[in-house]
Amino acid sequence: MLMTYYECAILEVKTKLDVLNKEFSANTMRNPIASIKTRIKSPDSIYEKLDRKNLDKTLESVQNNLDDVAGIRIICSFLDDIYSVADMLTSQDDVKELTRKDYIKNPKKNGYRSLHLVIEIPIFLSNEKKGVKVEVQIRTIAMDFWASLEHQIHYKKFENSNVESIKQLTDCADTIYETDIRMLNIRQNLLDNED
Structure with a gap:
């Protein structure tokens, strides 16, 4: 039944x-x-994940300790859309923001960028209302492109990595971020010229 709760929470957020x-x-x-x-x-x-974190392998432990069983990735066209979408979602009165990690302003050492939220959303069952956690990742198309390729190249193994490979991945992420900023500026300039 627990997995059904997570599926329902994803439906609510979507x-x-x-x-x-x-x-x-x-x-x-x-x-x-x-x-x-x-x-x-x-x-x-x-x-x-429970085993890696030395946690009990129970349904209660899953609910209490894992924030990412249900996940939603939102892909936006522009950088400013990321924060707009996050604010629109978390300002709804039935959405409770539990955590926010801004890997756009503070990228991971490999260059990964995305805004991560953990929210709690109510699902309405036949006899009760239940709060369920959902991890929400919000990023641009370009950030998603980089993250997808990085995942295929080097998934979660950076501690044992070749330093040059990490530098190259970080350089690519920086270039993509700079491109996101340029695209945002182009859109803004076009909008300003319409007025």
Whole structure:
């Protein structure tokens, strides 16, 4: 039943995001969200994470200790959309923001950039309302491109890595971030010239 709760929580968050995207589009004639990807951690992945953290392998332990069983990745076109979408989502009165990690302003050492939120959202069951945690990652198309390729090249093994490989990945991430900033500036300049 626990996995059903996580699936329902993803449905709730995705519906909220779809509504926000439609409203934003109606008001501004553009969509801040390019795409939304969802996932539920596999039982093997959950077990492995509990084992790695030396935690009890119980349903209660999963609920209390893991924030990323249910995950949503929001891909935005522009940098400023990331923060707009995050603020629109977390300002809703039934969404509780538990944590926020800004890896855009403070990238990881390998260059990874994304805004990570852990939220709690209520799901309404036949006989109760239950708060469920969902990890939300928000990034640009360019950041997602980099993260997807980095994941294939070198998933979670940077402690034992070749220093030159890490430097090259970081350089690529910096170039992509600079491109995101340039694209945002181009859009802003075009909008300013319309006035």
